[in-house]
Amino acid sequence: MKSEFAFIALPVSALIAPSAFAVRYLTVDQAQQAIFPGKSFTAAPVKLTSVQRKAIEQASGVRVLHDEQQVWRVSGGGWFIVDEVVGKHEFITYAAGLNLDGSVKQIEIMDYRETYGGQIRDQKWRAQFVGKTSKSTLKLDSDVKNISGATLSCRHITDGVKRLLAVYEIALRH
């Protein structure tokens, strides 16, 4: 039976040893300039109250994972928000730029380390969110197209944007 334990030891060491590379496509500064070129940004972090949290979850139908939201006020009007959603293996960090009226100006994927579905970084997929508001359906295979092999990532980004639009309505608008 000794040989069997060698076969157990090998896999265990293989599981423990390697780790994933952390790949960041865009820093916060780069994402800010990609969405709002030439603008200046003032940090305006939001700490959600339990009442706001419940209201956001009720309005969006999406669970709020973090009470603190990284938000910047954009010169000339608008909001820049950095958010993360659960990916297949790791968190997906993305940024959303909202116009003064609360509609989506643009989204940028800052970190994506999944096996499939790198196409969510493509401008064409991200462009589906432009102009969406808290009144939009924002549902996969309805007003947002799915990407083959990356259904989980697509759904979570879509849910994330829906939640951020609810954050705007409940915590930023007024």
Place this chain on the structure above:
Amino acid sequence: MKFGLTFVAALLVAVSTSHGHEAIFSWTYTTDLTPKGHGECEQWITTRWEKEHGSYSVIDFREEFEYGVTDNFQLAIYLNHHYVHANDDVPAEDPAHPGNRLRGAYVTGGEDVHAGHNPATVFDSYHFESVSLEGIYRLLSPYKDPLGLALYFEPSVGDQETELEWKILLQKNWLEDRLVWALNVNYELEFEKEDGGGYERDGKFEWFTGLSYRFVRNWSAGLEFWNHHEFADATVHEHSAYFLGPTIHYGGERWWATLGFLHQLPIGQAFSHDNKEFAAHDGYIFGDEHEKYYVRFRMGINF
């Protein structure tokens, strides 16, 4: 054996240089498939050991290549081979009372011991078993529908046995898809070569279920449960055996690995006279089909 070790070592070295995908369970299938146009190479290693008496240990190897024909239809081919060591592991039959065991006497046997082997001698052999084809068709996705549902079919052809296996795969996710529950309902028909020539037909009804939670990024852990029912000639219910154990999974960008352990629970039930006499022991079911401990390692590389 050496070939297997070399192959696994080479595979581990190869992937350790790539960065860090996927079976989150060791035994239970989810409805996740390889996307259209993509492929995956997977290595399975299962060790299983300990019967009622003597020594019995098997290392099963499976090399798999799977390919996404469409986003909802996946085909795979497997090479199945194993190393078997068996000695005095099954109860001997009393020649004076056929159908009953001879108390205190054991012979070498079991499902993995080749037909024609002298039961009075040790069996120690590496053997290429069979080639399997697998097709999985997904009807519902757990990410878009309330429940994931897929149908599975796998025929295997080898020199000692031929198998046909059908599965219904179910999956339900919660907590942003970090908590995953899966249920597989399986039926298998097996045609095994007999000592006197000809083939013995067996039927197996099984269900596997697992619950796994992604507790930190890349890592998930859970529990798996397996209940196996054996039917002689695919009609006579011989026994029901139960297994339970933990499983841990790492998933990265280009590869994933899963390690699981199953322990047979001493709550097995033997129904036929043959199984009550030869397979049941202290609540465990051994006989030809089962061992007490199982460890399975799976590793996949996506491309």
